[in-house]
Amino acid sequence: MQDTIDYSVLDAAIEEFGAKESSLIAVLQRAQEVYRYLPAEIFPYLSAKLGISEAKIYGVATFYENFSLEKKGKYVIKVCDGTACHVRHSVPILEALRKELGLSAEKKTTDDGMFTVETVSCLGACSSAPAVMVNDEIYPTMNPDKAIALVISLQGVKNA
Amino acid sequence: MDKKFMTIDGKTVEINGERNILEVARKAGIDIPAFCYDPELSVYGACRMCVFENERGAIDASCSAQPRDGMVIKTNTPKLRKYRKTVLELLLSNHCRDCTVCPKNNKCKLQEFALRYNLSDVRFPNDYNDASKDTSSYSIVRDSKKCILCGKCVRTCNEIQNVGAIDYGFRSSKMKIVTAFDGEIANSPCVGCGQCAAVCPVGAITVKDDSEKVWNALSDPNTEVSVQVAPAVRVALGKEFGLKEGEPLMGKLVFALKALGFDKVYDTSLGADITIFEEAAEFADRLANGGVMPMFTSCCPAWIKHAEHKHPELLNNISTCRSPMQMFASVIKHEYKGDKKHVHVAVMPCTAKKFEAKRDEFTAKDGSKTVDYVLSTQEIIAMIKTAGINFAEAENCPPDNPFEEFTGGGVIFGVTGGVTEAVLRFVSKDKSDKALKEIAYTGVRGLKGVKEATVKIAGKDVRIAVVSGLANADALIEKIEKGEVKYDFIEVMACPTGCINGGGQPRAELKDRILRADGLYKADEAEVKRASDENVLVKEMLSKMDKHLKHELLHTTYIKR
Numbered sequence: 006m007q008d009t010i011d012y013s014v015l016d017a018a019i020e021e022f023g024a025k026e027s028s029l030i031a032v033l034q035r036a037q038e039v040y041r042y043l044p045a046e047i048f049p050y051l052s053a054k055l056g057i058s059e060a061k062i063y064g065v066a067t068f069y070e071n072f073s074l075e076k077k078g079k080y081v082i083k084v085c086d087g088t089a090c091h092v093r094h095s096v097p098i099l100e101a102l103r104k105e106l107g108l109s110a111e112k113k114t115t116d117d118g119m120f121t122v123e124t125v126s127c128l129g130a131c132s133s134a135p136a137v138m139v140n141d142e143i144y145p146t147m148n149p150d151k152a153i154a155l156v157i158s159l160q161g162v163k164n165a
Numbered sequence: 166m167d168k169k170f171m172t173i174d175g176k177t178v179e180i181n182g183e184r185n186i187l188e189v190a191r192k193a194g195i196d197i198p199a200f201c202y203d204p205e206l207s208v209y210g211a212c213r214m215c216v217f218e219n220e221r222g223a224i225d226a227s228c229s230a231q232p233r234d235g236m237v238i239k240t241n242t243p244k245l246r247k248y249r250k251t252v253l254e255l256l257l258s259n260h261c262r263d264c265t266v267c268p269k270n271n272k273c274k275l276q277e278f279a280l281r282y283n284l285s286d287v288r289f290p291n292d293y294n295d296a297s298k299d300t301s302s303y304s305i306v307r308d309s310k311k312c313i314l315c316g317k318c319v320r321t322c323n324e325i326q327n328v329g330a331i332d333y334g335f336r337s338s339k340m341k342i343v344t345a346f347d348g349e350i351a352n353s354p355c356v357g358c359g360q361c362a363a364v365c366p367v368g369a370i371t372v373k374d375d376s377e378k379v380w381n382a383l384s385d386p387n388t389e390v391s392v393q394v395a396p397a398v399r400v401a402l403g404k405e406f407g408l409k410e411g412e413p414l415m416g417k418l419v420f421a422l423k424a425l426g427f428d429k430v431y432d433t434s435l436g437a438d439i440t441i442f443e444e445a446a447e448f449a450d451r452l453a454n455g456g457v458m459p460m461f462t463s464c465c466p467a468w469i470k471h472a473e474h475k476h477p478e479l480l481n482n483i484s485t486c487r488s489p490m491q492m493f494a495s496v497i498k499h500e501y502k503g504d505k506k507h508v509h510v511a512v513m514p515c516t517a518k519k520f521e522a523k524r525d526e527f528t529a530k531d532g533s534k535t536v537d538y539v540l541s542t543q544e545i546i547a548m549i550k551t552a553g554i555n556f557a558e559a560e561n562c563p564p565d566n567p568f569e570e571f572t573g574g575g576v577i578f579g580v581t582g583g584v585t586e587a588v589l590r591f592v593s594k595d596k597s598d599k600a601l602k603e604i605a606y607t608g609v610r611g612l613k614g615v616k617e618a619t620v621k622i623a624g625k626d627v628r629i630a631v632v633s634g635l636a637n638a639d640a641l642i643e644k645i646e647k648g649e650v651k652y653d654f655i656e657v658m659a660c661p662t663g664c665i666n667g668g669g670q671p672r673a674e675l676k677d678r679i680l681r682a683d684g685l686y687k688a689d690e691a692e693v694k695r696a697s698d699e700n701v702l703v704k705e706m707l708s709k710m711d712k713h714l715k716h717e718l719l720h721t722t723y724i725k726r
Binding site: 045048057058059060061062063064067068074 | 323330331
């Protein structure tokens with residue numbers, strides 16, 4: 006858990022992409038990667054550094070689905086619901102995961118901050134449909150049972 | 166010469182560097198409808214009302230299409246009418262249609278176009294997001310259920326004012342105009358200039374209405390209500406009463422305010438005269454004694470708030486003078502000798518004045534605000550109409566004792582360059598018409614966003630800049646901070662062209678602003694005394710004040726926000 010904001014992450018990203026308006030998305034992606042969401046505290050910082058109003062940064066952050074203003078879980082589980090995954094029954098996987106973790110379409114992150122379950126429109130892993138991605142790792146040809154087993158194994162990592 | 170022509174609705178029109186087909190058509194007198202297009206803003210191309218049809222029957226938006234030599238287009242065909250009607254129906258389908266209780270009733274573009282395109286029915290269910298209004302600002306009210314997402318407010322806030330309080334948030338059907346984190350506008354860097362309300366074609370952003378509180382004060386027999394009227398108001402209300410745009414109508418307005426029940430009516434031009442005395446003295450002092458330079462003017466409350474947000478390093482460069490409204494109000498409240506409760510109202514072209522009046526710095530001895538209520542020009546017009554006063558036929562009345570005297574120097578505060586010109590008149594020993602004319606030609610006049618002049622004062626070359634529009638101010642400040650330019654005196658007005666185009670005025674296109682500026686200069690020329698130091702009343706008043714009292718009544722401080 007990253008509780009205090011480490012601004013050096015932003016500084017490094019700004020250094021890399023340039024202190025200009027057009028670097029905003031790249032810098033936000035870096036922030037999202039490191040903090041796993043876009044903390045409110047970084048808005049005034051980026052506004053001053055990149056010369057963009059906080060309102061505009063908020064506009065960009067709310068436009069793209071990939072950016073989150075809320076803290077995500079340690080494990081972000083993305084259930085692919087693209088056409089290939091959908092026809093090979095991705096929805097039951099999603100439902101099983103939500104049921105197992107007590108989540109819904111509105112409540113996406115568990116209270117203990119361990120898991121976030123969301124859908125994506127395509128992971129580009131259609132040949133392994135239905136696919137699930139946990140953080141940066143793809144889990145191919147899933148079904149509800151395998152998904153639950155995956156969650157349990159991840160919980161085991163936590164308890165270990 | 167290679168002249169270029171295009172044909173619009175069978176009319177041959179010359180193309181002369183216009184930025185789009187829409188401008189060419191409007192030049193030819195063809196009024197293509199548009200919500201999101203504004204000649205002073207960038208092209209957004211969102212509303213799709215300004216469509217045209219080419220020879221092959223293809224449809225495109227005239228705001229984002231370039232005119233080409235030999236082009237033949239039509240702007241009013243069955244296909245286009247159908248297209249526009251559908252656009253209107255879609256806009257109306259998620260628009261709150263309670264027109265009769267909307268502040269923009271009868272001034273709304275959506276209403277106007279629905280009528281113009283003879284819309285008799287909307288095929289889609291009326292389903293809008295019934296979010297509550299944002300009434301957090303003293304200056305404006307935001308009502309998202311009236312918003313048609315034309316983006317004029319966003320572009321004005323960013324491009325003209327460089328404030329960036331609002332932007333487009335979310336996307337698709339969830340898109341809306343937001344502040345950062347979709348919070349209340351009062352907690353944003355909004356400066357309250359009201360230019361967003363001025364450009365809003367519908368009722369999504371409107372001027373905060375404080376008239377009810379003033380009506381209550383007026384009907385209370387135990388309250389004496391005094392009112393001051395800013396210079397720019399007098400040239401902005403004629404059209405609303407069937408008179409000419411830009412005609413100076415202070416005399417009629419005094420009559421109307423008396424008829425509304427105001428006990429004392431004063432002219433803020435006197436406050437402007439006081440400001441000139443104080444500001445000129447402060448400038449001379451800074452110049453002679455090596456004070457912080459350059460000195461920025463402090464009349465405009467939107468500029469002040471902007472500087473407090475964005476330029477805290479400049480707060481010592483801003484004149485400590487209160488605005489004319491605040492100086493005058495402090496004096497009026499200080500001098501009030503009556504037994505009744507005293508309420509002071511200011512009629513202003515400005516929405517930022519509503520915020521200024523609430524600032525902690527401006528509290529009278531009795532604990533009240535020095536200005537109890539600020540009414541915009543729009544609100545006072547509405548009140549005059551409510552009372553059924555025949556404004557067009559009203560007699561001309563002078564302002565009341567004991568503050569009846571004012572000069573032309575105070576009157577021209579209402580237009581960009583006016584404050585500077587008044588200062589130059591003040592410091593000029595020669596007050597002849599010829600001398601005043603020379604001052605007028607130094608470069609301080611005209612409606613350009615940035616003006617420069619160099620004037621000799623007390624043997625020294627004084628470099629002056631006059632800016633209106635906060636984006637222009639920010640660009641100038643950047644140049645100053647980089648050392649590219651150097652000035653001694655800088656006049657800043659937040660609204661482009663100054664108070665004549667204030668956020669609280671009836672909407673003024675550029676051509677209307679020219680008329681309003683002319684009207685103010687006409688009113689100035691009608692005065693016998695045109696330099697503020699000729700105001701005997703102010704001179705005597707100031708001579709009786711000691712340094713401490715002047716500080717208490719006429720000067721102020723700023724805070725970093």
